Each structure stands twice: as C-alpha cells, then as structure tokens.
Amino acid sequence: MRSTAVAILIVLANVGLAQAADEKADPRAVDYCKATTGTFVGVAECLPDAHVAVKTLDAFEKLYPAAAQTLREKCAERNKGNTVGTSVCVTEAIRAALDLKKALPTGSKLDDPVFEAVSDTALSEKLDQAREAAKAAFPNQRMWGGSSYMPYK
Numbered sequence: 531m532r533s534t535a536v537a538i539l540i541v542l543a544n545v546g547l548a549q550a551a552d553e554k555a556d557p558r559a560v561d562y563c564k565a566t567t568g569t570f571v572g573v574a575e576c577l578p579d580a581h582v583a584v585k586t587l588d589a590f591e592k593l594y595p596a597a598a599q600t601l602r603e604k605c606a607e608r609n610k611g612n613t614v615g616t617s618v619c620v621t622e623a624i625r626a627a628l629d630l631k632k633a634l635p636t637g638s639k640l641d642d643p644v645f646e647a648v649s650d651t652a653l654s655e656k657l658d659q660a661r662e663a664a665k666a667a668f669p670n671q672r673m674w675g676g677s678s679y680m681p682y683k
Contacts, residue, residue, distance in 0.1 A: 553667040556584045564612045578668040582661060583617035589660030590620055598647035601682060608680035615679030623682035624648050624657070 555577050562584075563576035579657075590602055605619035627649040640646070 546619075555581045555667065559584045559613070564614055566612075578665075578671045579614050581667055582664045583614040585612070585664035586617045586621065586657065586661045589657055593653050593656050593660075595647050597643040600644050601648055605680075605682055608682070612679065621661075622679075623658070624654055628654055631648045 559577055559580035561571070562580045563573040567576050567639045587602065591599065594601075601623055602616070602620055607621070609615035609619055612654050627645050628651060630645070631649040634640075
C-alpha cells in the first residue's frame with residue numbers, strides 16, 4: 531500500500547513537472563525584460579529570472595494574508611519597477627522573519643503585523659514550491675537567483 535502511494539506521488543510530481551516545462555514565459559516577464567534590456571539577447575538572459583520573480587510575487591499575493599501585502603508594496607516601492615529586485619526583497623525579508631522567529635524566546639511578540647504575517651513556515655514552504663514550479667518553465671537554464679535590490683526596511 532505504501533509503495534503504491536509513493537508511486538502515485540512520483541507520477542503526479544512528474545506530470546506536474548512536465549506541465550510546468552511546457553509552460554511559456556509570463557507575458558509580464560517578457561514586457562519587463564523588453565523594457566529593461568533592449569535586445570533579444572538581453573531578453574533571453576533576463577527572462578528566466580523575471581518569469582520566476584513574477585510567479586513568486588503572484589504566489590505571495592495569493593498565499594499570504596492582507597497584513598503581509600505591506601511587505602510586497604514596500605519592496606515594490608523601494609525597488610522602483612525592478613520586478614526581480616522586488617521579488618528578491620520579498621523572499622529575503624521572509625527568510626529574515628523566519629530566522630528571527632526561530633531566535634526569539636517562546637511566546638515573544640514583536641507587535642509588528644507584517645512580521646507576524648510573513649513568519650509562517652508553512653506559507654514559506656508553499657512559496658518555495660511555487661518558485662520551484664516557475665523555474666521548471668526553463669529546465670535548460672540556470673537561475674542566477676540573485677539581483678541587486680533594495681531590501682525591506
């Protein structure tokens with residue numbers, strides 16, 4: 531029974547990856563890359579990271595509660611139209627919140643609604659899954675995963 535369940539999960543994962551690999555780049559990522567690079571070579575280099583950034587921000591908006599959306603808005607404001615920078619700002623702030631939550635004594639509160647909203651490990655794992663699914667659209671490309679960005683403050 532257990533091996534059957536594992537086999538079913540493997541098949542479902544492979545189907546999901548195959549579907550993701552057939553996914554085309556998000557049009558918003560294409561527009562962002564066209565606006566910021568100017569050449570088709572630049573668009574080709576920009577597109578994987580921009581696509582992942584757009585999909586990550588979409589997933590953040592869907593997964594996280596209203597109190598967390600302030601983080602996205604501030605990151606967008608600080609990064610002035612840099613979609614990749616906004617995404618990195620959001621994910622790095624979440625990582626910092628999770629690290630801080632682990633370091634705080636049990637029962638401690640920061641009285642910060644954004645911190646409380648983004649320091650949820652389960653939501654972070656779902657966001658990571660969405661980011662990984664977005665990366666599957668570019669299976670033959672390495673994702674740099676880094677960008678110059680303005681951090682959340």
